[in-house]
Each structure stands twice: as C-alpha cells, then as structure tokens.
Amino acid sequence: MKIKIFDTVELSNAYIINEVVERLSTTCKVLGLATGSTFLEVYSKLISLNKEKRICFKDIKTFNLDEYIDIPHDHSQRYRNFMNKYLFFDINIMQDHIFFPITENQFNYEQYDDTIKEYQGIDLQLLGIGHNGHIGFNEPGTPFDSKTHKASLTEETRRMNQRFFNHLDEVPKHAVTMGIQTIMDAKEIIIFAYGLAKAPAIKGMIEDEITENLPASILQRHPNVTVVLDKEAASLLTKKY
Numbered sequence: 001m002k003i004k005i006f007d008t009v010e011l012s013n014a015y016i017i018n019e020v021v022e023r024l025s026t027t028c029k030v031l032g033l034a035t036g037s038t039f040l041e042v043y044s045k046l047i048s049l050n051k052e053k054r055i056c057f058k059d060i061k062t063f064n065l066d067e068y069i070d071i072p073h074d075h076s077q078r079y080r081n082f083m084n085k086y087l088f089f090d091i092n093i094m095q096d097h098i099f100f101p102i103t104e105n106q107f108n109y110e111q112y113d114d115t116i117k118e119y120q121g122i123d124l125q126l127l128g129i130g131h132n133g134h135i136g137f138n139e140p141g142t143p144f145d146s147k148t149h150k151a152s153l154t155e156e157t158r159r160m161n162q163r164f165f166n167h168l169d170e171v172p173k174h175a176v177t178m179g180i181q182t183i184m185d186a187k188e189i190i191i192f193a194y195g196l197a198k199a200p201a202i203k204g205m206i207e208d209e210i211t212e213n214l215p216a217s218i219l220q221r222h223p224n225v226t227v228v229l230d231k232e233a234a235s236l237l238t239k240k241y
C-alpha cells in the first residue's frame with residue numbers, strides 16, 4: 001500500500017485530482033466511481049477541468065460501486081441521482097457509458113462483474129471507507145471472494161447515512177454493491193478518507209490483521225493501491241509513512 005498523508009483535505013484532494021487527471025489522460029478508460037461526502041470536492045474539480053477541456057470523458061466508461069434498493073427513483077440520495085447532480089450532468093460523458101449495478105428498469109446486478117470484464121476491467125477505482133471499514137456496501141463479515149450482490153446495511157451504517165435523509169426510517173435497509181472481489185479486481189485503487197471519525201477504520205485497514213470483520217483490510221493484498229489521508233484520519237497510525 002502506498003500511503004500519502006497530507007496536512008489538509010485540500011492538499012489531499014489536490015493530490016488525488018492530479019492522479020486522476022494523469023490516468024484519464026493516459027491509461028484509464030474505465031473509471032470506478034463512489035458516492036459519499038468525501039468525493040464532492042474531487043468531482044467538482046473534475047467538472048471544472050472538463051469545462052476547461054483539460055480532461056475529456058467522451059471515451060470514458062464509468063462503473064459505480066453501489067446503489068440503494070427500495071428508494072424512490074427521484075430521491076436525491078439515490079446514488080444515480082447523486083452522481084448526476086455532482087458529476088455526470090456537468091461533464092461530457094455519454095449516457096450509455098455510465099453503469100450502475102441496478103438501474104430504474106433493470107435488476108441485473110448478477111451480470112455487473114461480466115459487464116465490467118467486457119470492458120477489460122476497471123483501470124482506476126475511486127474508493128471511500130465507512131466508519132466500520134466497509135467498502136462499497138460490503139459490511140463487516142462479507143466474504144472476500146464476493147462478487148456484485150445484494151447487501152443488507154448494518155444499523156450502524158444506516159445511522160451514519162441518516163444525515164442525508166429526513167429520518168432513520170427513510171434510510172434503505174438494502175443495497176446492491178460491487179463485491180469485495182469485484183473491487184480487488186480493479187487494476188488500481190485510490191482510497192481516501194478524512195476526519196477523526198475514520199481514524200479507527202484506517203488504522204485497522206493499514207496496520208492490523210487482514211480480516212473479513214474489517215472489509216477494507218483486504219486492500220493490503222492489492223498490488224496497486226494508494227491511500228490518501230488527511231492528518232486526522234491518519235492520527236491512529238503507529239508507523240511512519
């Protein structure tokens with residue numbers, strides 16, 4: 001794992017954006033995307049760079065990590081709507097180059113891994129981490145060899161995500177997510193996390209044993225992963241990086 005720790009979120013995001021721009025201009029044709037507050041600055045900067053014609057999405061395919069089940073189609077927290085608002089509507093991506101594990105009309109997540117393979121796999125996967133170490137919606141206990149599947153959200157995750165909804169009852173109980181194996185099959189991963197609340201999960205992911213109880217710990221076995229942290233998220237690490 002390559003670990004990059006920055007004093008501020010702004011510096012971390014600047015590093016990530018440089019990496020993404022470099023990949024999109026060279027090797028990256030298939031980009032894995034994630035949702036969550038961590039990504040907003042990066043997506044906003046990608047929009048600006050696209051408007052300035054410094055990056056182009058015309059030939060890029062995107063695969064999102066996950067999507068809620070049982071959420072109204074027009075709900076702002078439906079991940080497709082989130083991505084439309086914060087990225088897709090403002091960049092020159094082709095609509096038929098955007099992939100989600102479930103869409104309004106199709107419940108075809110079992111084919112998602114095959115579809116990714118048809119496009120020769122994900123070149124770069126952007127990834128966040130949940131407070132309990134989940135990646136995508138792979139909660140603790142998810143088998144490391146899982147493919148894209150229907151997942152139940154833990155109460156903890158539902159409570160964490162409650163801030164985006166009016167009430168806990170509104171937070172979906174299920175989602176479809178790329179599996180851990182699906183994520184591990186990406187050729188390169190950049191995972192980023194900011195803030196003190198993520199520090200325990202980050203410590204477990206980088207320095208503790210690899211265990212299905214902390215899904216992100218499997219990333220220790222990925223050959224090309226960069227972890228980008230601000231100093232708060234890195235605050236429980238005991239080694240020098």
Ligand code: GLP
Binds near residue numbers: 038
């Ligand atoms: C959700 C997503 C994850 C994301 C996590 C963290 O649970 N399924 O992919 O990493 O939220 O979100 P945030 O960036 O808001 O902390």
